[in-house]
Amino acid sequence: MPKERGQKVVASNRKARHDYTILDVYEAGLVLTGPEVKSLRAGRASLIDGFGSIENGEAWLENVHIPEYTQATWNNHPARRRRKMLLHGHEIYKLQGKIKESGLTLVPLSIYFKDGRAKVEIALARGKREYDKRQTLKEQTDKREADRAMSTKGKDW
Secondary structure, eight states: OOOOOSEEEEEEOHHHHHHEEEEEEEEEEEOOOHHHHHHHHTTOOBOTTOEEEEETTEEEEESOBOOOOTTOOTTOOOTTOOEEEEOOHHHHHHHHHHHHHHOOEEEEEEEEEETTEEEEEEEEEEEOOHHHHHHHHHHHHHHHHHHHHHHHHTTOO
16 A cells, blocks of 8 residues: 555644734644544544644643544544643753743644544644734735735736
């Protein structure tokens, strides 16, 4: 059987970019059971309430919903169990220091398969206040209108 190549996104957390200011992004591997991988390959996952934590020098992905695989037997998994993230030791140490000192959080941005292996993209993020969210929306709207005006300007002549 040929090896898988490329990247296939399973789930993305679009709301995270709205609710948080993304400071740094990391790619981590995931420790999964067989039925979890099958469920992910079927494209079923939700990152809505997910977050990351670091305990005893290990990184964990918590509250991410991967539904049970319907064809699995007695060895099916709980949908919202803790899953271990695979990061280098220096990355875990760096993240742990930043989370403790400045009130930042780990937010999952997407789960995907890269060359056949399940990966999660996590971000070191700071929560936005309500007025920050409105300001970001206003900037996006202004940019969209400016781009639209620039694209129609050239078509007049």
